[in-house]
Amino acid sequence: MxxxxxxxxxxxxxxxxxxxxxxxxxxxxxxxxEADTPAPGPAVLAVLSRLYRGGTHTPGELAEAERMHPQSLTRILASLAEREWITRTPDPADGRRSLIDITPAGLRELRDYSIAREAWLAAAVERTLSPTEQELLRLAAGLLTRIADS
Missing domain, CATH: 1.20.5 (Single alpha-helices involved in coiled-coils or other helix-helix interfaces)
Structure with a gap:
């Protein structure tokens, strides 16, 4: 009770x-x-970000890390490969699997997306929050990341 x-x-x-x-x-x-151009979907951005931060992954590792259903990830990977934002190469340890990497074009897309949104956010933070509030936001950002990664 x-x-x-x-x-x-x-x-x-x-x-x-x-x-x-x-x-x-x-x-x-x-x-x-606030974007000038349409953004890739959140799942696409999550996969590109994971590949950028973590390097080469198998599809299974990506699905597990991003908590996606393998079928959903298959469609996303096909779309990313079609745009030439990722490469797939056979896994030398297990020919049935592929290894996924982000390409320079995928990295450019991720950076362009991030730069545009971060510029708007930085201006909004400066315009809206006091220095003390900005420090609190910095701490809260770290806490949100910890929660997301838990």
Whole structure:
């Protein structure tokens, strides 16, 4: 049986979770709306980012790391290969698998996407937040990353 403080704490955490979800969602929507060109979808960006940060992956490793269904990832990889944003090479250790790498064109796409949105975000942070609030946001960004990676 939950005690009264446990119920209160659960309510506080639910309220915090809702506020974070709404804030992150609105910020994500706003950053997409500020774009001059249409952005690749979030799953495409996640795969490109994973390949950029983590290097070569097998499709299975990508699906697991990004928590995607293999069928969804197959479609994404086909689209990325068609755009020449990734390469697939046979895995020398297991010919049934392929190794996926980001290409220079894929890296350019990822950088262009990131630079445009980060420029808008940096200007909005400077225009909207005090130096103390900017430091709090820096700390919160690290916390959000820890939560996402947990």
């Amino acid at each position: 939950e005690t009264e403080p446990d119920v209160h704490r659960a309510d506080e955490l639910a309220t915090l979770a809702r506020a974070v979800r709404e804030g992150v969602g609105r910020l994500n929507w706003r950053m997409r709306s």
